[in-house]
Amino acid sequence: MARKPVWGTIFRRLLGALPSLAGVVVVTFILTRALPGDPAAFFAGAAATPEAVEEVRKQLGLDKNLAQQFLRYLSELAHGDLGQSLTTGQPVSTELVNRLPASLELTLFGLLLAAVVAIPLGVLAATRRDSWIDHVSRLITTAGVSLPVFFTGLLLIYIFYFKLGWAPSPMGRLDPYASAPATVTGFFIIDSLLARDLGLLTASLKQLLLPAITMAIFVMAPLARMTRAAMLTALSSDYTRTTRAMGLSRYTVVYRYALRNALLPVVTTLGMVFSFMLGANVLVEKVFSWPGIGAYAIEALVASDYAPVQGFVLTMAILYVLLNLVIDVLYSIIDPRMAAQ
């Protein structure tokens, strides 16, 4: 009955992720080289002579063959150097580190909103099957998933900023006159709390709310649907019948027994929708001028600026690996059968 410690599992999973990360390094390198456009010509400017363009190409190392370029990329990567952005002139790693908290804060807050709304909705829809709440839940979630995420964003901006004036202008994480809290975590909500600055907390919450709701609406449907289905399965299972036959209270039956068993597929879905959100981030950040890594990647992509794109894809890959790790750990916490394997 001894269970393996969680740390061993984490270590083995991290080790197992190395091959996929190596694969990501290779694929991003090839894909960014295959992008249309000539970075050297772009960087040298429209008025540059062919000689100047060649000079830039040499500087960037783009005159070498692909294998040599790849080796150089690898050795830089080993030193933590993701190259420099041609458009901003800043090191890519610095920019990614500065922008990552903005993306994560938005995504995690959106996920939290979605979970807080969708999971209770799914539970209610299952326990009161075919009641009005079941139908309302189905309606809301279907509507949410049928709208493209940038459209939801624009619609929310139109209603709550333009028409009603309830929301601040969709221009980033804080309005231009406020200054960011001292950086501890990079999450404005947490940092302003740490700084005990309530005004700043409300200001950043106000900015965060619309884009986060946009993301939440996008992923509520799969979450609510999976919660409902998993709850229905758990509620009709043999062990739920046992708890009913033993006369346990409805609260114990539904929450302590059925819900905890239903959480397993819900956690899987949480991981899945989180990866959807990482993708949707790119669009939402653009719509709300959110200074995250998604917006950064789009700008770089448009400018044929390959180093930030490479860095962005690599960061996303690492996020995916970490995400799957978190889900596995959650699994083994919820389900002792997983921990025992």
Added chain:
Amino acid sequence: MTEAVPLLSVDNLALEFRTRGGLVRALENVSFHVGTGEIVGIVGESGSGKSVLSHALLRILDSAGRVSAGRAVFNGLDLLAAREAEMRAIRGRKIAMIFQNPRAALNPIRKIGQQLEDVLMQHTHAPRHDIKKRAIECLEQVRIPDALRRYHAYPFELSGGQCQRVMIALAIAAEPALLIADEPTTGLDVTTQAVVMDLIRDLVRRNHMSAILITHDLALASESCDRIVVMHAGHVVETAPTRALFATPRHPYTARLIGATPHDCTDVRTLASIPGSLPDLRAASLPLCRFSARCEQYTSACDQPLPLAVFNQHHSVACHTPL
């Protein structure tokens, strides 16, 4: 025993299921009683309505099922008409139930000790620090070795037989008056079956409980039960004390069931099987005797409403042409 007021008395219970294929009349005119301290077997082939009957008594049917007639009086309370709050005080506390497939019947991700405590907390007013002690005592009562260690185990860490012991511990935790055991040994190997049945019988006798043993295995029922109720296609066809049932079966179905039961000295080749199968209970017009299509004693009289022939006070048969 039948002179005194029985602990449970079921009268003319009828139950139907709404399904896509139409209305299924799963139980009709089901009547039997269970006396205090008595072990009653309910025997019939799969689909005869045994389990549905037990679920109806505890009112844990799924929502498609509906009791359309009848009473089931337990200790003066009609279980079928009781309010939900009254039923919650009955379930687990006055009437407890154990199921087949014990591994699935236990919550897979909750320690068995916690599952026992959930039941104890619900039904006893023992102080919190006593609950754990009581839970371990329950495990010891069902003879689980090393109970203290098993308290922290999950169902997947136990064998099927041990899971069924845990189920029995859950069922008797609140010292109920009636234990319903629904195919308690199905899926267990033969030696474990015997051990589990011995355990159930011992606990019922020692705690002065009554029990209903639901099984398709007539031999199993004959070893443990004082009386046996034979069901076929949602009807009770015969009720008799165990010995009388085996000595002089009156219903053709019972006789054939006994003929189909292997004994120590019977050869497999001489075992009889019962021709045909259960009638489709969705049919718009079922014959009044649901065994008539499979019966060799069938006469035109069998299409009349079924009588209840009483041979003596304890032995009754629903048949026009009893043996």
